[in-house]
Amino acid sequence: MGIIIGLTYDAKEDCPVKQGQPIDFNAEMDPPDTIDEIIEALESGGHKVKKIGNFKNLLSQIDHLCVDIVFNISEGVFGRNRESQIPMLLEMRNIPYIGSDALTMGMTLDKMVAKKCFVVDNIPTARSFVANSAEDLDGFNGLSFPLIVKPCYEGTSKGITPASRVENVEALEEQVRFVNEQYQQPAIVEEFIKGRECTVVVLGNDSPKAMPVVQYEIDNQLDGDVFYTSEHVRKENVNYICPAEISDELTNQLQELAVKVYKSVGCRDFGRVDFRIDDKDNPYVLEINPLPCLAKKDTFSFVAKELNKSFEEMILWVLEEGLKRLKMTEQETEVCA
Ligand SMILES: Nc1ncnc2c1ncn2[C@@H]1O[C@H](COP(=O)(O)OP(=O)(O)O)[C@@H](O)[C@H]1O
Ligand SMILES: [Mg+2]
Structure with a gap:
């Protein structure tokens, strides 16, 4: 007999642009297919899944949830604490859940807060500063063009367009203004790392394990000036290559760094670390995602294939890691009053 799992998520249809x-306002939200795929995967382990949905739904049901555990993939809607809201509510009610806690969600969604952790832990990351306005470019001192300008707390390449890569002060100011106005938040300005792009899924807790490295092929290129824009996300025209076409040495280095990053921000159960790698094989951590995309067409399936596993087994692996952390068995079922 399995357990009863509540699934919290933000559906695209609940949040139309x-x-x-x-x-790209709702780019991070999950389409119905992804939610169904995750439910099927959890059910394939003999569990029952109760769809809860977003924060509002959780709040209205919080006193009679009748689940053993919550599997949380909710991105939230507004502000840099949006991913923390569901974990926080569950923590307040002492309801066990899969995934990172509220603090990790907040400090990783704000890319600069996460980078401060990386710096303390000697994890290589591109030099950067935060610009609250186009006039607030003091941190620019010492950085070299080209730079990339990103929203400080978005994901899924939101706010990243071909114009995000800037070559001069004028373009930098314009792009900072664009991010501040369109996304109502500071911009993070970072040195642009020309080169390859890879991502590493990490699973587990006491001794987290890095999965085979996935490489992005962007505009049919594996190297150079290309980068992953919001339009690539919309058109789904980035290819995933697993294992990455990089040396064994670099693979090991990325995997070790990914685990170090995961621990640096206290990630739990699952996560994914994004890297750029320059032409001298120097890796730079861009960010860590404690809520990586779990859609069947995304990285998890490519990792699964390389490990001779199914997508469903990967999702059940995430669940197992959480249950182990919580010292829960797959047998328990809450008696619902
Ligand atoms: N410093 C950088 N140098 C080169 N490309 C970058 C850099 N930072 C971000 N990018 C590009 O922008 C994309 C999105 O950036 P990322 O920091 O991963 O934010 P998110 O995935 O949360 O939107 C990356 O996948 C990469 O292609
Ligand atoms: Mg990323």
Whole structure:
């Protein structure tokens, strides 16, 4: 007999893009297919899944959830604490859940807060500063063009367009203004790392394990100036290559760094670390995602294939890691009053 799992998520349809909002406003939210795929995967382990949905739904059901555990993939809607909201509510009610806690969600969603952890832990990351306005470019001192300008706390390449890579002060100011106005938040300005792009899934807790490295092929290129824009996300035209076409030495280095990053920010159960690698094989950590995309067409399936596992087994692996951390068995079932 399995357990009863509540699934918290933010569905795209609950959050349509409204007039005046950027076109990629709901890019992080999950389409119905992804939610169904995760439910099927959890059910394939003999568990029952109860769809809960977003924070509002969770709040309205919090006193009669009747689940053993919550599997949380909710991205939240507004602000840099949006991914922390569901974990925080569950913590308040002492309801066990799969995934990182509220603090890790907050400090990784804000890319600069996460980078401060990386610096303390000697993890290589591109030099950068935060710009609150186009006039607030004091941190620019010492950085070299080209730079990339990103929203400080978005994901899924939101706010990243071909214009995000800037070559001069004028373009830098314009792009900072674009991020501040369109995304209502500071911009993070970072040295642009020309080269290859890879990502590493990490699973587990006491001794987290790095999965085979996945490489991105962007515009049919594996190297150079290409980068992953919001339009690539919309058109789904980035290819995943696993194992990455890099040396064994670099593979090991990325895997070790990924685990170090995961521990640096206290990630739990699952996560994914994004890297750029320059032409001298120097890796730079861009960010860590404690809520990486779990859609079947995304990285997890490519990792699964390389490990001779199914997508469903990967999702059940995430669940198992959480249950182990919580010292829960797969047999327990909450008696619902
Ligand atoms: N410093 C950088 N140098 C080169 N490309 C970058 C850099 N930072 C981000 N990018 C590009 O922008 C994409 C999105 O950036 P990332 O920091 O991973 O944010 P998110 O995935 O949360 O939107 C990356 O996948 C990469 O292609
Ligand atoms: Mg990323």
